[in-house]
Amino acid sequence: MTEDLSAIFSPERLSGGGTGPLYVKLRRRLEEAVKVGRLKHGDALPPERDIAEFAAVSRVTVRKAIDDLVAEGILVRRHGSGTFVAKPVSKVEQRLSQLTSFTEDMARRGMTARSEWLHKGIHTPSPDEMMILGLAADTRVSRLSRLRIADDQPLAIEHASVSGEFLPDPSVVTTSLYAELEKRQVRPVRAVQRISATNMKEADAGLLGVPVGAAGLSIERISYLGSGRAVEFTRSLYRGDAYDFVAELTIGAN
Amino acid sequence: MTEDLSAIFSPERLSGGGTGPLYVKLRRRLEEAVKVGRLKHGDALPPERDIAEFAAVSRVTVRKAIDDLVAEGILVRRHGSGTFVAKPVSKVEQRLSQLTSFTEDMARRGMTARSEWLHKGIHTPSPDEMMILGLAADTRVSRLSRLRIADDQPLAIEHASVSGEFLPDPSVVTTSLYAELEKRQVRPVRAVQRISATNMKEADAGLLGVPVGAAGLSIERISYLGSGRAVEFTRSLYRGDAYDFVAELTIGAN
DNA sequence: TTCACATAATACCAAAAAAATACCATTTAC
DNA sequence: GTAAATGGTATTTTTTTGGTATTATGTGAA
Numbered sequence: 338m339t340e341d342l343s344a345i346f347s348p349e350r351l352s353g354g355g356t357g358p359l360y361v362k363l364r365r366r367l368e369e370a371v372k373v374g375r376l377k378h379g380d381a382l383p384p385e386r387d388i389a390e391f392a393a394v395s396r397v398t399v400r401k402a403i404d405d406l407v408a409e410g411i412l413v414r415r416h417g418s419g420t421f422v423a424k425p426v427s428k429v430e431q432r433l434s435q436l437t438s439f440t441e442d443m444a445r446r447g448m449t450a451r452s453e454w455l456h457k458g459i460h461t462p463s464p465d466e467m468m469i470l471g472l473a474a475d476t477r478v479s480r481l482s483r484l485r486i487a488d489d490q491p492l493a494i495e496h497a498s499v500s501g502e503f504l505p506d507p508s509v510v511t512t513s514l515y516a517e518l519e520k521r522q523v524r525p526v527r528a529v530q531r532i533s534a535t536n537m538k539e540a541d542a543g544l545l546g547v548p549v550g551a552a553g554l555s556i557e558r559i560s561y562l563g564s565g566r567a568v569e570f571t572r573s574l575y576r577g578d579a580y581d582f583v584a585e586l587t588i589g590a591n
Numbered sequence: 592m593t594e595d596l597s598a599i600f601s602p603e604r605l606s607g608g609g610t611g612p613l614y615v616k617l618r619r620r621l622e623e624a625v626k627v628g629r630l631k632h633g634d635a636l637p638p639e640r641d642i643a644e645f646a647a648v649s650r651v652t653v654r655k656a657i658d659d660l661v662a663e664g665i666l667v668r669r670h671g672s673g674t675f676v677a678k679p680v681s682k683v684e685q686r687l688s689q690l691t692s693f694t695e696d697m698a699r700r701g702m703t704a705r706s707e708w709l710h711k712g713i714h715t716p717s718p719d720e721m722m723i724l725g726l727a728a729d730t731r732v733s734r735l736s737r738l739r740i741a742d743d744q745p746l747a748i749e750h751a752s753v754s755g756e757f758l759p760d761p762s763v764v765t766t767s768l769y770a771e772l773e774k775r776q777v778r779p780v781r782a783v784q785r786i787s788a789t790n791m792k793e794a795d796a797g798l799l800g801v802p803v804g805a806a807g808l809s810i811e812r813i814s815y816l817g818s819g820r821a822v823e824f825t826r827s828l829y830r831g832d833a834y835d836f837v838a839e840l841t842i843g844a845n
Numbered sequence: 846t847t848c849a850c851a852t853a854a855t856a857c858c859a860a861a862a863a864a865a866t867a868c869c870a871t872t873t874a875c
Numbered sequence: 876g877t878a879a880a881t882g883g884t885a886t887t888t889t890t891t892t893g894g895t896a897t898t899a900t901g902t903g904a905a
Contacts, residue, residue, distance in 0.1 A: 358852065384892055395854045400893085416893050417861025469723070471815055561725050566820070612863060638881060649865045654882085670882050671872030 345370050346383075346392040359394050363402035371411055371422055382412070382420040455482040455494070455544075457507040466498050469559055469570045477501030481510055484544060485573075491545050493575040503568055518568070537574070545576050599624050600637075600646040613648050617656035625665055625676055636666070636674040709736040709748070709798075711761040720752045723813055723824045731755030735764055738798060739827075745799050747829040757822055772822070779814035779822045791828070799830050 345366050370376045382388070385403070389396040403420060406412040413423045462470070462478040472478060478498050485493035497514055499507070510517045542549045556573040599620050624630045636642070639657070643650040657674060660666040667677045716724070716732040726732060732752050739747035751768055753761070757777045764771045772779070796803045810827040 360852080386892080396893095397855085398853060401852085414893060415861080416859070417891075419861095419892065468811070468813055471813070471821070557722065559722055559725070567725070614863075640881080651866085651884095652864055655863085668882060669872080670870070671880075673872095673881065 345375070346388050360398050360401040363388075363392065363394070363399060364405050367402060367406055368411065371406075376422050378422050380422045382422070384419065452483045452485050452495075455484055457481050457510065459501060459505070459507060462498075466570060470498065470500050470567045472500060477505075479504045479507035481507050481514065485575075491576075493573055494541055494544055495571060495573040497569060497571040499569045500567075514569070541574055545574075547576055599629070600642050614652050614655040617642075617646065617648070617653060618659050621656060621660055622665065625660075630676050632676050634676045636676070638673065706737045706739050706749075709738055711735050711764065713755060713759070713761060716752075720824060724752065724754050724821045726754055731759075733758045733761035735761050735768065739829075745830075747827050748795055748798055749825060749827040751823060751825040753823045754821075768823070777816070777822060779816055795828055799828075801830055 346363070367376075367382075376382070382403075383391075385396050385399045389399045392399070403412060403414070407414055407420075410423055412420055414420045457480070459477050459479050462472045462474070462476060466472060466478050467474065470478065478501055481495075481497045481499070483495050484491050485495055499514070499518070503518060504510070504514075537545070537547060537549060539549050556571075556575065558569075558571045558573075559567050560569045561567055600617070621630075621636075630636070636657075637645075639650050639653045643653045646653070657666060657668070661668055661674075665677055666674055668674045711734070713731050713733050716726045716728070716730060720726060720732050721728065724732065732755055735749075735751040735753075737749050738745055739749055753768070753772070757772060757775065758764070758768075769779075791799065791801060791803060793803050810825075810829065812823075812825045812827075813821050814823045815821055
């Protein structure tokens with residue numbers, strides 16, 4: 338995408354634009370352009386060389402102006418590709434995204450968390466997985482099951498299903514599924530989860546060390562790419578009190 | 592079929608044609624030609640090698656331009672045969688409805704079909720709808736329920752849920768939901784459906800005029816945009832024999 | 846003065862995208 | 876069946892773009 342250089346970077350505007358060093362003036366112009374919405378989230382800045390030539394300053398000066406905005410998280414640089422306006426991350430989003438991490442959740446309650454793997458494998462998708470992840474019958478799905486343990490007490494069973502396209506080999510996952518997906522450039526930006534109460538069946542109750550029929554907290558989560566494509570489907574069963582609500586989770590980019 | 596290469600791909604038009612990489616310019620030319628009707632549906636594009644030679648670029652550049660248009664469904668490639676302008680989407684949509692349309696399905700069995708609306712309304716999404724359609728809690732969903740009647744015998748109950756984003760006002764739907772979505776440029780290109788048997792509950796059995804507990808055919812369908820985004824979620828309950836399978840429907844582009 | 850430091854310019858490095866080349870696989874015509 | 880035509884793909888080269896080290900300059904404080 339090509340910006341109108343003159344509107345933001347014209348030398349006249351710079352020379353007349355307030356006080357201080359050149360790079361500060363440039364930074365103010367950029368900051369303003371983003372704030373006003375002249376540069377929208379996702380937009381590419383012109384190449385540094387173009388800005389420099391247009392504003393009649395050296396490229397390093399341009400870079401210095403951009404440096405500050407990158408440090409503030411307003412801009413994002415990608416080597417060899419360009420500089421882009423970052424996506425704003427709201428506080429609500431940050432708060433909600435914390436809900437997905439078992440480890441952090443336990444830490445907030447003053448517990449130490451670990452987990453034991455029950456299963457990692459690649460399978461033909463079940464009808465549910467086909468429906469939810471939008472898979473064809475001849476594709477594969479990676480399944481990961483683990484027992485979540487807090488303070489040496491088993492607390493939850495977690496079953497994750499990921500399209501094989503995004504995670505061909507589940508054995509590479511050691512701690513965080515999201516971290517592994519991130520490595521593969523798969524970045525879910527949004528998740529919807531349902532939390533409800535259920536009575537434990539024998540197998541689950543046994544693993545969690547509670548009597549059959551005890552109340553459990555069932556959490557189903559589907560996470561989506563920016564395109565709307567479903568990436569991952571996780572069913573978790575927690576020991577604990579019952580409540581029921583639906584939360585929308587937006588995971589901040591970058 | 593031979594096209595007039597110079598009209599679309601001449602190097603002069605490319606060098607002067609706007610900004611950006613070569614393949615973007617080429618793509619714009621092609622897009623324009625199809626939109627204006629210079630290339631009509633079914634027409635063959637010239638071979639990639641010819642376009643490349645004529646436009647004085649490499650074949651891979653031509654391919655990259657075509658890639659995008661194929662992804663958008665505007666062009667179709669056939670290995671060893673050629674690249675063609677895709678049929679207008681209405682035709683494609685028709686093929687989807689051929690596989691899922693109650694009316695056509697009944698016609699194929701020699702029955703005359705009609706339907707009675709049970710409900711049309713806009714609602715806050717249920718947990719299921721939020722999960723499946725990927726909706727936030729503060730969005731809306733259109734629900735359409737009807738009784739499908741074949742040869743004056745009630746045969747099925749159908750509940751459709753569509754994201755309000757795609758269908759803000761369900762009352763405008765008279766016969767075909769897909770036709771209405773098509774009007775709004777919403778074109779699902781893929782659907783996954785699950786068909787299974789169930790025992791009828793009292794309410795459904797009453798509507799369908801069968802005894803409580805009679806076997807019914809439950810069909811759940813989710814249709815997706817090309818991007819992978821879920822558009823519509825339909826649950827149908829048919830009278831009839833029982834079978835269970837998962838079907839994937841891909842809309843062929845030729 | 847002279848040192849310290851911020852500012853700015855020059856020159857070169859590295860990653861990514863764009864484009865070109867060469868070869869493979871499938872379809873169609875004969 | 877064979878050969879020509881056509882789309883498919885892997886590899887390489889070139890160009891574009893951000894990253895960094897080095898040098899020069901100006902300004903204020905010891």
